[in-house]
Amino acid sequence: GNSVTQMEGPVTLSEEAFLTINCTYTATGYPSLFWYVQYPGEGLQLLLKATKADDKGSNKGFEATYRKETTSFHLEKGSVQVSDSAVYFCALFDSGAGSYQLTFGKGTKLSVIP
Amino acid sequence: SAVISQKPSRDICQRGTSLTIQCQVDSQVTMMFWYRQQPGQSLTLIATANQGSEATYESGFVIDKFPISRPNLTFSTLTVSNMSPEDSSIYLCSVFVSSYEQYFGPGTRLTVT
Numbered sequence: 203g204n205s206v207t208q209m210e211g212p213v214t215l216s217e218e219a220f221l222t223i224n225c226t227y228t229a230t231g232y233p234s235l236f237w238y239v240q241y242p243g244e245g246l247q248l249l250l251k252a253t254k255a256d257d258k259g260s261n262k263g264f265e266a267t268y269r270k271e272t273t274s275f276h277l278e279k280g281s282v283q284v285s286d287s288a289v290y291f292c293a294l295f296d297s298g299a300g301s302y303q304l305t306f307g308k309g310t311k312l313s314v315i316p
Numbered sequence: 317s318a319v320i321s322q323k324p325s326r327d328i329c330q331r332g333t334s335l336t337i338q339c340q341v342d343s344q345v346t347m348m349f350w351y352r353q354q355p356g357q358s359l360t361l362i363a364t365a366n367q368g369s370e371a372t373y374e375s376g377f378v379i380d381k382f383p384i385s386r387p388n389l390t391f392s393t394l395t396v397s398n399m400s401p402e403d404s405s406i407y408l409c410s411v412f413v414s415s416y417e418q419y420f421g422p423g424t425r426l427t428v429t
Contacts, residue, residue, distance in 0.1 A: 238420075245322075245408055245422040246359075291358065295418070302347055302412050303374075306358045 204229045208292050208307035215282055215314050223277040223310045225266075225292035233294040235259075235268055235275040236304070240289045249277075249290070282314045318343055318411050320421035328427045329399055336395045337424045339409035344389035347412040350382070353423070354405045362407075365392050399428045 209224040227233065237249040237259070250259030255270035264279045275292060292307040319342040329335050339348065350362040362382055363371045371384040385393045396403055406423040413419065 236417075245406075246410075246420040248417060248419060251417065302364065303349065303361045304359075304418055308358045 204233070204294060204296050204305045206292050206294055206305055206307035208290075208310050211289075211309070212311040212313060215312070217284055217314055217316050218281045219314075221277070221279040221282045221286075221312070223290055223292075223312070225275045225277065225307060227273050227275065227292075227294050229273075229294055229296045231296045233296040235266070236293045236295070237264070237266055237275070237277050238291040238293060238306075240291065240309075242288070246291065282312070284314045284316055287312055287314045317417075318345065318413055318419045320409060320411060320419060322407075322409060322421040322424050324424060325422065326425035326427075328429060331400050331428055333399055334395055334397045335399065335426060336393050337407055337409075339392045339394070339421055341390045341411055345411040345413065346389065348386065348392045349410045349412070349418070350384065350392075350394045351408045351410060351420075352405045353408060359408065362394070396426065399426075401428045404428045 205228045207226050234253040236251045238246040239249045240246050250261040252259040252268035258267045266275050266277045289309045289311045291309045293304045321340045323338045348365045351359040353359050361374050362377045363373045365371045365384045365386040367386045367389050383395045404427050406425050408420050408423045410418045410420045
């Protein structure tokens with residue numbers, strides 16, 4: 203079956219530090235990959251996506267590249283801000299699995315301190 | 317994209333009672349989903365709700381406990397029945413749109429005492 207593995211949190215960084223949150227996946231087909239962000243007290247927001255190998259998704263200074271050879275989709279940002287403090291979820295969608303549900307990782311909580 | 321609203325945003329309920337959560341979408345969508353997010357955990361799919369057909373429940377979730385209605389292409393409800401403290405969670409609805417994207421509502425934070 204499909205699965206997503208994220209690095210364990212929480213992650214605490216100082217403002218302007220470089221961020222990497224690792225995500226690897228297992229899928230039976232050719233999935234689309236996503237990063238969602240959940241700010242405190244809110245629902246999930248789609249942050250970025252990539253639908254095929256070597257695609258790079260980007261949004262709000264965040265980037266992630268779909269690496270088929272390493273089955274990875276690591277999230278990066280060059281300079282984090284306090285406002286980036288949130289929980290980040292990596293997810294995959296595999297239409298070949300016959301279901302339209304997303305498979306989520308466990309989430310990584312990021313705290314950015316001034 | 318899609319804009320999704322949920323009501324109520326939060327509630328505190330007594331055990332043994334039921335709560336119905338509403339999900340409204342600003343455009344017509346075929347596929348809607350209900351997820352549960354237990355405290356500090358990831359999301360677990362409860363069921364898929366397509367208009368005009370019975371909801372499809374995931375393993376571990378049953379219709380008697382989580383009845384779902386989908387009367388049209390912009391609206392759905394999820395009822396949490398005969399609640400216990402273990403049902404305390406965030407319940408989120410989501411919709412599937414083009415380009416393999418799913419969008420989520422803001423969630424309903426349920427506390428059962």
